[in-house]
Amino acid sequence: MASVLKTQKANASKASVKGKGKRKAEDIDDEETQAPIAKRPKNKQRVLLLSSRGITHRMRHFMNDLEALLPHVKKDSKLDSKNHLHLLPELADLNNCNNTLYFEARRHEDLYLWAAKTPNGPSIKMHVQNVHTMDELKMTGNCLKGSRGILSFDKSFDESEWGRLTKEVFTHIFGVPPQARKAKPFIDHILTFSVLDDKIWFRNFQIIEKDPTQPNGPPQTSLVEIGPRFVLTPIRIFEGAFSGATVYSNPEFVSPAAVRSALKRAKGNKYGKRKQAEEDRSGRKEGRRREEDELAVAKVFA
Numbered sequence: 318m319a320s321v322l323k324t325q326k327a328n329a330s331k332a333s334v335k336g337k338g339k340r341k342a343e344d345i346d347d348e349e350t351q352a353p354i355a356k357r358p359k360n361k362q363r364v365l366l367l368s369s370r371g372i373t374h375r376m377r378h379f380m381n382d383l384e385a386l387l388p389h390v391k392k393d394s395k396l397d398s399k400n401h402l403h404l405l406p407e408l409a410d411l412n413n414c415n416n417t418l419y420f421e422a423r424r425h426e427d428l429y430l431w432a433a434k435t436p437n438g439p440s441i442k443m444h445v446q447n448v449h450t451m452d453e454l455k456m457t458g459n460c461l462k463g464s465r466g467i468l469s470f471d472k473s474f475d476e477s478e479w480g481r482l483t484k485e486v487f488t489h490i491f492g493v494p495p496q497a498r499k500a501k502p503f504i505d506h507i508l509t510f511s512v513l514d515d516k517i518w519f520r521n522f523q524i525i526e527k528d529p530t531q532p533n534g535p536p537q538t539s540l541v542e543i544g545p546r547f548v549l550t551p552i553r554i555f556e557g558a559f560s561g562a563t564v565y566s567n568p569e570f571v572s573p574a575a576v577r578s579a580l581k582r583a584k585g586n587k588y589g590k591r592k593q594a595e596e597d598r599s600g601r602k603e604g605r606r607r608e609e610d611e612l613a614v615a616k617v618f619a
Contacts, residue, residue: 359494361415362389362489362493363390364387364389364414365408366380366392366393367393367408367418367420368422369421369422371422371423372428375450378452379545379547380420383545387490388463388499393412405417405419405435405559406435406436406558416433416434417431417435418431420445425574425577427574429443430444430549432486432490433486434486434558437558438557439482440555440559442551442553444572445548445549446516449544450545454544458506458542463499464503464506465495465500465504466491466504466506467508468488469509469510470484471512473511479565487510491508505524518546519545521543523542523543526538550567554566
């Protein structure tokens with residue numbers, strides 16, 4: 318009998334040890350209802366990148382550079398018609414993207430960029446100039462593919478309303494979220510946006526913490542340009558995504574078509590002035606011509 322009591326006490330002590338640290342489901346439910354855990358909001362920014370028909374090979378290389386620079390970009394096929402921009406918010410929704418970069422090609426290799434927050438807006442239409450791809454620049458800088466970059470904006474963006482709105486849109490588009498699927502946990506380059514002559518200048522620099530000429534020396538932070546580089550001229554800012562009321566219009570923007578027509582008119586005026594000068598010269602020659610004499614040799618011996 319004593320041995321049976323000893324075994325029962327041993328089993329009871331083992332059960333008490335196993336039960337330590339365990340809580341009932343009711344107690345857990347009560348604690349969760351009393352103190353809910355606050356979830357951290359996630360930065361879910363995805364960008365849809367596409368273009369229209371008619372872009373050149375340089376523009377395709379430029380788009381590939383942007384795709385390699387932004388790991389949260391989803392690339393889509395070309396849009397057939399340029400007059401159906403209302404389809405772009407639907408495409409962004411199908412691709413689960415809340416931002417859109419749309420390159421619109423025009424005649425004479427004119428390129429326009431639409432940067433929009435989908436599906437509610439706003440959207441910015443810009444003229445793209447001075448495009449240089451990574452292959453053309455042949456810069457010495459290099460960074461890890463898929464790494465996140467630091468966004469650097471000029472203080473001129475905060476001095477105007479359109480600048481603040483553009484800065485906010487660019488922050489959502491070019492700012493790589495840490496939860497991006499293809500993003501690497503490194504920050505080794507800087508994306509700079511500067512305003513000069515009412516144009517936005519884009520540059521990409523690599524962050525180097527050591528001097529390559531002195532590998533064993535003290536750490537020195539320096540910047541080396543990688544590329545690509547381009548210049549954007551804001552044209553209009555719309556309230557909605559690719560439509561809506563005009564929030565801002567650049568009064569100093571002159572379209573490339575207007576510049577070409579002005580050059581053609583200048584050439585036409587030059588031709589007209591030359592023809593007018595020829596007519597004036599022939600009129601002066603007729604005015605200086607003397608009347609034929611009656612005793613001229615041609616009349617006497619006719």
